Amino acid sequence: MSRLDETHDPGRRSWIESANAPGTDFPVQNLPYGVFSHGGGPCRVGVAIGDMILDLTAAEGQGRLGTGQPVFDTGSLNRFMARPKEEWTSMRRRIAALLDAAAGTRDLPLVAQADAVLHLPAEIRGFTDFYASREHATNVGSMFRDPANALLPNWLHVPIGYNGRASTVVVSGTPITRPLGQLKGPEDAAPRVGPTAKLDFEVELGALVGTGNAMGAPMSAAEAWEAIFGYVLLNDWSARDIQVWEYQPLGPFLSKAFGTTISPWVVTRDALEPFRVPPPERAVPLLPYLREETPNNLDIVIEAELAPEGRAGRRILRTNARWLYYSAAQQLAHHTLSGCAMETGDLLGSGTISGEARESWGSLLELTWNGRDPLDVEGGRRAFLEDGDSVTLRGHCDGPYRIGFGTCAGTIRPAPAAPGPRD
Ligand code: MN
Numbered sequence: 001m002s003r004l005d006e007t008h009d010p011g012r013r014s015w016i017e018s019a020n021a022p023g024t025d026f027p028v029q030n031l032p033y034g035v036f037s038h039g040g041g042p043c044r045v046g047v048a049i050g051d052m053i054l055d056l057t058a059a060e061g062q063g064r065l066g067t068g069q070p071v072f073d074t075g076s077l078n079r080f081m082a083r084p085k086e087e088w089t090s091m092r093r094r095i096a097a098l099l100d101a102a103a104g105t106r107d108l109p110l111v112a113q114a115d116a117v118l119h120l121p122a123e124i125r126g127f128t129d130f131y132a133s134r135e136h137a138t139n140v141g142s143m144f145r146d147p148a149n150a151l152l153p154n155w156l157h158v159p160i161g162y163n164g165r166a167s168t169v170v171v172s173g174t175p176i177t178r179p180l181g182q183l184k185g186p187e188d189a190a191p192r193v194g195p196t197a198k199l200d201f202e203v204e205l206g207a208l209v210g211t212g213n214a215m216g217a218p219m220s221a222a223e224a225w226e227a228i229f230g231y232v233l234l235n236d237w238s239a240r241d242i243q244v245w246e247y248q249p250l251g252p253f254l255s256k257a258f259g260t261t262i263s264p265w266v267v268t269r270d271a272l273e274p275f276r277v278p279p280p281e282r283a284v285p286l287l288p289y290l291r292e293e294t295p296n297n298l299d300i301v302i303e304a305e306l307a308p309e310g311r312a313g314r315r316i317l318r319t320n321a322r323w324l325y326y327s328a329a330q331q332l333a334h335h336t337l338s339g340c341a342m343e344t345g346d347l348l349g350s351g352t353i354s355g356e357a358r359e360s361w362g363s364l365l366e367l368t369w370n371g372r373d374p375l376d377v378e379g380g381r382r383a384f385l386e387d388g389d390s391v392t393l394r395g396h397c398d399g400p401y402r403i404g405f406g407t408c409a410g411t412i413r414p415a416p417a418a419p420g421p422r423d
Helices: 056-061 085-099 134-144 221-227 240-246 269-275 328-336
Strands: 033-037 044-049 052-055 110-112 117-119 127-130 161-163 169-171 180-183 192-195 203-209 228-236 260-262 301-307 314-320 347-349 375-377 380-382 390-398 402-413
Touching (some): 044 056, 052 056, 052 085, 085 269, 127 328, 161 328, 180 240, 203 301, 221 328, 228 269, 228 347, 228 390, 260 402, 301 375, 314 375, 328 347
Parallel strands (some): 127 347
Antiparallel strands (some): 033 117, 044 052, 052 110, 127 161, 180 192, 203 228, 203 347, 228 260, 301 390, 390 402
């Protein structure tokens, strides 16, 4: 079942020359949506093309997009994401035609990316974080429990997840404040309050729900694939020492709730169609509602770079979303199984993406094996993140052309003083 159309033609070029440069993240075959402002003006919806942004809010106002009711007039993507999926596809075809090298008119509202401020692309009211990488779950289970039984008995049957905080999902570039938390080492008699000493990142893929489901009405995996509007890079900042004390028995709480960074450009499901790949081999058969009849994994290379304050960045890992054991479609299908209602703009994190090789492990927890084997960075070594450190994720698909995700970056700010009276 191929859903390729003329928007996926590798030979297609744009009259915007920077979109034809070999290394660009944003060729005319990509067309990711985002929200931007410039010159202190209001938020507008746009599409990235080369080093420019096509201002869809303005183009729609000029009647250039053929929309009846406006869909790009609210300063977020939600109104468009809530439209039927056929409209996502027809809009992509229309925008591609406007930007095509053969287009008759070049009189379009364009803004240089260098002059724009990027904002959260959607109003995100729900954030759920999964744990869908078998290699990551195996690493963590080996580290904290038992290498011989690293995966818990449910893992190969259930896409494990927890409900996170949408209120602290932020766009790339937003500083992250080192969290305070209750800390208690194994030798400590009692917990204390302090800044985390094990601040970490998690390399993840985020999926944004376009079409929700009614409460009480589950989706199949096939329906869930179609319900996803698009994907972003996601860094799920984590405090490992807070987590280890708080997580039993209900799972992570404050250790994961202080900040989650996403990349500003939403790469659409339509754009990723040529990069669908089969999932890893199943260790045990999945229950029927999780079975996929199409390859729903995505071949996306994701790299992370760590830069100490005032120093150059150094690449510390390279992984691939194709290794996830459960696809975003399976995560979403599972999320709805009980009748949980999913809404337009809900964000699903894949969980840390790790592969088999050490250089593909998607967190410092794994790369340094909980601090035992520090990494070399410019000017020093790191077990976990220090104040002033910046982490930047970049992702792209490689094929007949390159589809990029842009960057997902954040810098660590020092922790505040602990609230309340002194002991
Ligand atoms: Mn996570």
